[in-house]
Amino acid sequence: MDMPTVSDVIRTADPQQWRPGDAWMAGGTVLFSYGSDTLARLLDITAAGWESLTVSEDGLEIAATCTIAELFAFPDAAPAAAREQWPALGLIPLCCDSFVASFKVWNVSTVGGNICTGLPAGPMTSLTTALDGVALVHSPDGTSRRLPVTELVIGDGRTALAPGELLRSVTLPASALRARTAFRRLSLTNLGRSGVLVIGRLDEDGTFVLTVTAATKRPVQLRFAAVPTRAELRAELDRSIDAALWHDDVHGLPEWRHYMTDRLAEEIRAELAAPAPPAASAPAPPAASASANTPAPKEGSL
Incomplete structure (x- = not known):
C-alpha cells in the first residue's frame, strides 16, 4: 500500500x-491495494452506524458499509417470513462466492465499495443489478437521489x-x-476472476429478466x-451488446465472453422455462458449470 x-x-x-x-473509504480493500499519489484525505464512513441489512415490506435495504461476510450470512439469519417468501435470497451466497476471496477480505x-469500484466482474454489482437494486446517493449540496444500479455502474471502473x-x-x-432465479458463472481458471x-x-407476473x-x-x-x-433471446443479446461493449482483459477475450454469454443465457432461459422443481428456492448451477462455481477458498485476494 503506497499512499504518501x-x-x-x-x-x-x-x-x-x-x-x-478526498476519497470515501469503507473497507478500503481496493483503495489500499492500488494506492494513490494524489489523495489528500480519506473519509472513513465505517463509523456511520448504518444498519447493515434492513428488512421491510418493500424489500431489503443493504447499507453501503455492509460487509460481504454480513451479507453472506443473511439468508440463514433472515426472518422466517423473508426466507419463505424471497427465494431470490439464494443468489446472495453464489454472488459472494464469486469474489474468490479470503474470509479475511470478506x-x-x-457491498458499496465493490459497486463503486465499477469493476465489470464486481459480484455485488451482479447481485444488485440482477434484482433491480436501486441506489440511494447523497450529494455534497445536501440533496439525495435514487437511481438503478444498472445506471450507476456505467463502464470499466466508471460510475455515474x-x-x-x-x-x-x-x-x-x-x-x-x-x-425464481438462475445463476451461471465462468472463469478461465478454477479460482480466477x-x-x-x-x-x-422469472417474476411472479411472468416477466423474464436476464442480466449480464x-x-x-x-x-x-x-x-x-x-x-x-x-x-x-439470442437476437436481443446481439442487439443490446455491440462489439465495443464486450470486456477485454487477461480474464477473457471478447470472443470467448460473447460465445459463453450466449451459451449460459440459453441454459438460464431453458431452466426458467421449465416448471420449478418442488421446494427449490435457491438457484442451482448445472453440473457442467460446477467447476466454474467453486466456493471461495480460505486464502486469496480480490
Whole structure:
C-alpha cells in the first residue's frame, strides 16, 4: 500500500465535508491495494452506524458499509417470513462466492465499495443489478437521489457518481426477491476472476429478466414480458451488446465472453422455462458449470 500524499483520515459520512482530493473509504480493500499519489484525505464512513441489512415490506435495504461476510450470512439469519417468501435470497451466497476471496477480505470488504469500484466482474454489482437494486446517493449540496444500479455502474471502473457523492445504500425490491432465479458463472481458471456472470429471473407476473455482467464493461439487462424463445433471446443479446461493449482483459477475450454469454443465457432461459422443481428456492448451477462455481477458498485476494 503506497499512499504518501494522504495527510488525514476523518471519520465522517457527511458529504458536505468532502472537498477535492478526498476519497470515501469503507473497507478500503481496493483503495489500499492500488494506492494513490494524489489523495489528500480519506473519509472513513465505517463509523456511520448504518444498519447493515434492513428488512421491510418493500424489500431489503443493504447499507453501503455492509460487509460481504454480513451479507453472506443473511439468508440463514433472515426472518422466517423473508426466507419463505424471497427465494431470490439464494443468489446472495453464489454472488459472494464469486469474489474468490479470503474470509479475511470478506470481513472488511463492503457491498458499496465493490459497486463503486465499477469493476465489470464486481459480484455485488451482479447481485444488485440482477434484482433491480436501486441506489440511494447523497450529494455534497445536501440533496439525495435514487437511481438503478444498472445506471450507476456505467463502464470499466466508471460510475455515474459525481465528485463527492456518497453511496448510502442499495434497496432490493420485494417483487424481485420473490422471483425464481438462475445463476451461471465462468472463469478461465478454477479460482480466477469472473469472465462471464449471467443471472436470470422469472417474476411472479411472468416477466423474464436476464442480466449480464463480467463479460461486459457495464451491466446489461434484458427484459421480456414472458420467457422468450431461444431465437428471441439470442437476437436481443446481439442487439443490446455491440462489439465495443464486450470486456477485454487477461480474464477473457471478447470472443470467448460473447460465445459463453450466449451459451449460459440459453441454459438460464431453458431452466426458467421449465416448471420449478418442488421446494427449490435457491438457484442451482448445472453440473457442467460446477467447476466454474467453486466456493471461495480460505486464502486469496480480490
